[in-house]
Amino acid sequence: MSTHDITLTVNGTDHDLTVASRTLLVDALREELGYTGTHVGCETTRCGACTVLVDGRALKSCNVLAVQADGRAVETIEGVANGELHPVQEAFQTEHGLQCGYCTPGMVVTARALLDSNPDPSREEIREAIEGNLCRCTGYHNIVDAVESAAATLREDSA
């Protein structure tokens, strides 16, 4: 089986590693580099638990080969909090937007990407943005509340 030497920049840190052609980005992150906050829920790109940002764009890392991420900047849930909780994370706690927490890293990362591109989304737009991230615990209502509330905080912070 052929292998490849690649560099992944994860949360600002460069990692040189050798991966098999078929190694998925999620497995490189979890198994090779120990970023276990990114979860595997379905391996068919449906659930979104493995969502990470690649060059700022939310992607499902079970659907990306590690070699495809060579040289790119990957942000995982471990990189979202910068000393203190990101406003999105804070809002998820305040609004009780998580229960078992398994989908939460993917959900937070997706919400972050949404608010980068649309700082004032409607509830409808929030629901559409997280449609690719399944949660089996919350029924989404509080997640939508959390994203709405985080959006307001971020708008205030940037005003």
Place this chain on the structure above:
Amino acid sequence: MSESTAEERAASEVFGSRVARREDIPLLTGTGEYTDDVRLAGELHLAIRRSDHAHARLVNVDTSAAEAHEGVVAVFTGDDVAETGIPNSIPTAWSLPGLVTPQYRILAVDKVRHLGDGIAAVVAESREAAHDAAALVEVEYDPLDAVVDPVAAVSGDYPPVHDEAEDNVAFDFTLGDDALVDEAFASASHTVSVDLRQQRVIPNAMEPRAALADYDPHTEDLRIWMTSQNPHLHRMLLAGTSLGLPENKIQVIAPEVGGGFGSKIYHYPDEAVTAWCSMQLGSPVRWQATRSEGYLTDCHGRDHTTTAEMALDAEGTVLGMRVETYAGLGAHLSQFATATPSYLYATILSGQYAIPAIHCRVVGAFTNTTPVDAYRGAGRAEGNYVVERLMDVAAAELGVDAADLRRRNLVPADAFPYETCVAVVYDSGDYERAMDHALDLVGYDDLRERQAELRDEGRYLGIGVANFVESAGLSPSKAAGQLGAVAGGWESSIVRFDMSGTVTVLAGTADQGQGHRTTYAQIVARELGVPLDSVEVVEGDTDQIPQGMGTYGSRSAPVGGGSIALAARDVREKARTLAAHKLEASEDDLEFENGTFSVTGAPDRSIHIQEVAHEAYLGFDLPEGMDPGLEATQFYDPENFTFPFGTHVCVVEVDAETGEVAVERYVAVDDCGEVINPMIVEGQVHGGVAQGIGVALYEEGAYDDDGRLRTRRMDEYAVPAATMLPDFETDATVTPSPHNPLGVKGVGESATIGATPATVAAVCDALAPFGVTHLDMPLTPEKLWTAMREGEVS
């Protein structure tokens, strides 16, 4: 009860408040550790080769190619397991009269009985090598006819799933007085009947099941991390029934668990195989289910085919019900597979209504499908669905408003405790108050007017009202034992001060997202008057917590919380004795408020309970006969179930062109007794409603006639997404449980039980102009479109 509770609530603002969850930070930052995140040195990876047939004899299993694959350490078959002489049995935990219990082995030996039955265990140095090699195990099958439908299974037209049950009947259960029901039907002015199918659903916890086993051949200790809702039960079953190890040599750890909804209660073959492989090889072995593996092996829920009849008098008073159900059990008897469709189902068929006569027969059928077991709402969901559908069909046939017919039959508020004719005693309730509140919130009368207006425009609004009652916290142990349970319904907790005055709770329940570490700390903070931050809660590790029964059946708050409250009260009483000694006062003269013992009338003579704890551990100056230390263990065995209840109202509009359902409003009024943390209760209701709507509109674990599961991936099974669900409107009434130390009832399953009949009622109500009184779930656009095309607008 309610008065003293109100006083206690005033004494501490912590209990009953929206305290933010302390479990959130690790989950939000990615440091929370789930089973598949745990890493051990030298671990090996297990993949399980599973059956490609629903029903076949195993002619030959050739492992040579798999063994030769690079990185493979060992390949084991069912014969290899059997040769080690272990008990090799996955048990059912509830016996019924006449129950047939074939041996459920941890790997198949003679036959495979459902798609996904385990045939061989492949252990390799990497997960990829294990999966690659598993595909190389060559299995020669002699296929047999398969049966998936529970009615067909017992028809005599199919070969037996197990030789022990030639007719495929595992049990034939009845409850209620047949003769009394016959009399009710003979004297009725109206009788109605409905055929119901409650389809198979698949739990789909976001975290797939996993196990990591580490057996030390020198000490003979087995440590296993696993996705468990009840680590102590898993410890007991691994010890006694599958592996045959001493129970005190096993440590089961359930770290963060990513949702369960019932699916992680049961002892599955997989974690037993994982542990057995570790025992054979002397190395840690890791097994992580893929999602598609989960669809084949996680226990499915529901699978009932029912004929239900109701007899009513001229005023719409229900006189009796007759229910016959064929319950699919799948290919093997899972842990609660027998209890769910019998005692948890038939005993709740009275719903919120005063019904004098009910008779229920349940035939439990073996089929060539994944085992069926309890899924959120288990048994209670299926039972309430039957009585609620009958109410709607009866209302339609009698030309009475569906809410009115329900109101006429409610158990009145002054009738509690209320003994139903199906062998349970409802502890407390005020059903009409919750129902009125829900109908007010949704604006029921206005909605009916709007419905009529829209119908004139060719738009189809539907309003569904569902009342429900749940039996929560299976208990008491003695009664459960007499009815066939192999384990009791108690819970055990330890509340322990340490020398510096902080408190640790060791709880026998096990969290999968319910927020126990927060709510339990709220209980202890109130009982002991200590700051919330002084309380730590430990769960999910059998070496830290001596005993426990786990988390399922809405038992954590009423039973687990009850044991914690009682343990805390024991601690408080010992502290009172020591405080009296230190203050040189009589115990009877001591007041206790906000953690401080003070002498009545002399408030400056006081000592805080955290100082008392310090003294208790110093041990220098204790009352005569008192042992040092300040902790208590409680085994709390409730005197009865608790019975949460509520009314849910669903409002939908069905698109006449496409058959699509839009849920416009969803109002839920729940009564779970006293509320420890309203934020967490609301979250449980939201999630429960989502799953209940999912069952009604979207979800189905579907098989073809050959026993092939057609929904084997997450993109084939409709777990509701954010765009498929509405915002929820929730509220509560509070009717405390009279027999519980906290007055709590539990809330984990209630909303799922209410949401399914409310949603189905709304859709059927929308299609009333097309002559529809009932349609089976899931209510897909295609099904509704067809019903509208076949019906005539009246």
